[in-house]
Amino acid sequence: MTTTDFTPGPIDRAERVYVAGHRGLVGSAVWRKLESEGFEDIVGRTSSELDLKNRAAVFEFFAEQKPKHVVLAAAKVGGIMANNTYPHDFLSENLQIQVNVMDAAVEHGVERLVFLGSSCIYPKLAEQPIHEDALLTGHLEPTNDAYAIAKIAGILQVQAVRRQFGRPWISAMPTNLYGPGDNFSPTGSHVLPALIRRYDEAVQSGAERVENWGTGSPRREFLHVDDMAAAVFHLMEHYDGPEQVNVGTGSDVTIKEIAETIAKIVGFEGETVWDTTKPDGTPQKLLDVSKLAGEGWTSQIGLEEGLRSTIDWYREHADTIRQ
Ligand SMILES: NC(=O)c1ccc[n+]([C@@H]2O[C@H](COP(=O)([O-])OP(=O)(O)OC[C@H]3O[C@@H](n4cnc5c(N)ncnc54)[C@H](OP(=O)(O)O)[C@@H]3O)[C@@H](O)[C@H]2O)c1
Numbered sequence: 001m002t003t004t005d006f007t008p009g010p011i012d013r014a015e016r017v018y019v020a021g022h023r024g025l026v027g028s029a030v031w032r033k034l035e036s037e038g039f040e041d042i043v044g045r046t047s048s049e050l051d052l053k054n055r056a057a058v059f060e061f062f063a064e065q066k067p068k069h070v071v072l073a074a075a076k077v078g079g080i081m082a083n084n085t086y087p088h089d090f091l092s093e094n095l096q097i098q099v100n101v102m103d104a105a106v107e108h109g110v111e112r113l114v115f116l117g118s119s120c121i122y123p124k125l126a127e128q129p130i131h132e133d134a135l136l137t138g139h140l141e142p143t144n145d146a147y148a149i150a151k152i153a154g155i156l157q158v159q160a161v162r163r164q165f166g167r168p169w170i171s172a173m174p175t176n177l178y179g180p181g182d183n184f185s186p187t188g189s190h191v192l193p194a195l196i197r198r199y200d201e202a203v204q205s206g207a208e209r210v211e212n213w214g215t216g217s218p219r220r221e222f223l224h225v226d227d228m229a230a231a232v233f234h235l236m237e238h239y240d241g242p243e244q245v246n247v248g249t250g251s252d253v254t255i256k257e258i259a260e261t262i263a264k265i266v267g268f269e270g271e272t273v274w275d276t277t278k279p280d281g282t283p284q285k286l287l288d289v290s291k292l293a294g295e296g297w298t299s300q301i302g303l304e305e306g307l308r309s310t311i312d313w314y315r316e317h318a319d320t321i322r323q
Contacts, residue, residue, distance in 0.1 A: 006168035006240035011069065011112070016041040018067035020052065020101055021074030025225055026116055026174070028181045030071050033229035043067060047074075052097040062104040070105050070113040071232065072098060072154075077183070079190045080143050080213075080281050087146035094150035102157050106165065113169040114236055115158050117151035117244065119221075119285055120144045121173060129250070129288035132173075132243050141282045159242045168240045172232050175248035175287050179225035179306065180313040184321050192222060195259050196307075196314055199268045208270040210263075213278035216256030221248050221286045224306035227299045234297040248287035249299040261304060265311050 017034055021027035022044030034042050043065055050061055052074050076093040083090055098115065105113050122130045123138030135155070140148045155171045162169055182193040189197070195212065202210045231247045239245060253261075259272060292298075314321070 004162060004166045004168040004240055006112075008238045008240065011237055013038040014040055015068040016043060016066065017069045017071065018043050018065065019071045019073060020044075020097075021072075023181075024073060024075075024077070025177060025179065025181045025183065026228065027071070027073035029179065029225040029229035030073060030232060032226070033233050037233065052100055053093060055096075055100045055103075058100040059104045059107065062108040062110075066108060067105075068111050069236070070101065070110050071116070071236075072101055072113060073116045074101070075116070076147075079194065080279060083144040083147050084279075090144070091146035091150050094147060095153060098150070098154045098157065102154075102161065106161060106167075111167065112236055113158070113161075113167070114232055115154045115169070115171040116232070117154060117171055117173045118147075119173055119175050119246070119248075119287055120148045120282075121151045121155070121244075122285075124282050128284050129286040130246070131288040132246055132291055135244070143279060143281060155244050162242050170235060170239055170241065171244035172235055172247050173244045173287070174228045174231075175221040175223050175246070175285070177223055177225045177228050179310050181225070182310070182314075184314060191220065191255060192258065192262075193314075195255075195262050196266070196311055199259070199262050199266045200311070200314065200318075202270060203266050203268050209273060210259075210268065210270065211273045211275055212255070212259060213275055214255065214280040215276050216259065216274045217254055218280050218282065219252040219254050219284040219286065220258070221250075221252040222258070222303060222306075223247065223249050223299060224301040224310075227301050230300070231292060231297050235292075235295065239295050243291075245291055245295070246287040246289050247292060248289045249303075250287070250289045250293075252284065252286040253303065258303075261307060262311070265304075265308055 124141040126134040178192045183189045184193045
């Protein structure tokens with residue numbers, strides 16, 4: 001079966017939506033978006049309440065809660081260092097989480113499911129900006145290939161469910177995200193929150209030097225997480241297709257430029273040193289967002305505006321955020 005019975009348009013606000021990973025950067029933004037849209041029955045479980053690697057517990061949860069729709073934003077996520085050091089954990093845990101959730105969602109009749117992946121699914125040397133068609137056309141970036149393969153398997157599972165059961169499930173692939181609720185831990189975080197923390201700590205301690213990994217020349221695209229949540233919700237209501245949809249802004253900056261902007265906002269006036277013995281990762285990662293634009297959505301929050309509010313959030317929550 002290749003067609004679904006999807007009718008684009010508003011989802012009934014009384015229907016139950018399960019946001020898997022609702023305390024994370026992505027899940028919490030999706031939760032806020034659903035609330036602001038008037039959804040009255042949103043459910044979530046922390047990993048200590050429901051470990052999604054525990055297949056029996058996941059099936060029990062779906063049998064009890066019977067969500068009508070699912071946003072799958074639970075995953076083991078990390079930066080270059082964590083991905084490079086623990087490839088087995090990134091592969092195995094992500095496969096377990098997504099297979100358990102999708103299998104239970106198939107069994108319990110979930111109507112719409114959005115699977116969240118990431119732009120690292122595309123080949124390291126994919127033509128820029130990266131179009132959805134670049135999937136599986138070349139070698140992956142080796143530092144996060146295990147994570148990427150798990151995410152690619154997730155896209156294939158969504159496509160298989162569509163073909164076999166005709167459910168209007170979809171996949172969305174956001175670019176690098178940032179915003180309130182991000183992971184600012186020194187070892188587990190992505191580049192942008194890591195830079196915010198490093199520069200802010202330098203200001204607080206009066207340090208004269210900040211050292212960053214790599215050359216600073218790789219180009220990256222950053223999307224505010226509230227924009228991402230708006231895009232994902234838009235797709236849930238309007239998109240029905242087997243192909244994953246890129247979610248981004250359509251423009252990129254160098255890591256050096258982003259570091260300079262953060263340094264300016266936090267008020268760091270010292271020197272920045274680039275440790276060129278450390279890996280840079282993919283040279284450029286810019287998503288082609290024409291498919292998303294064709295579905296009627298473009299990003300709203302500018303980078304400097306988004307950085308300022310994220311830095312304000314970080315400073316307000318510095319004592320309580322994830323370590
Ligand atoms: N951050 C980005 O820049 C970015 C970019 C593109 C795509 N994405 C995608 O978005 C998704 C979520 O990323 P994120 O940045 O929101 O990550 P995150 O902030 O680390 O949140 C991940 C969430 O997953 C949950 N989780 C992890 N392992 C679990 C388990 N075994 N059982 C139950 N829950 C578990 C965590 O729950 P607890 O908090 O309860 O432990 C957490 O809330 C991922 O698929 C990622 O690929 C993220």
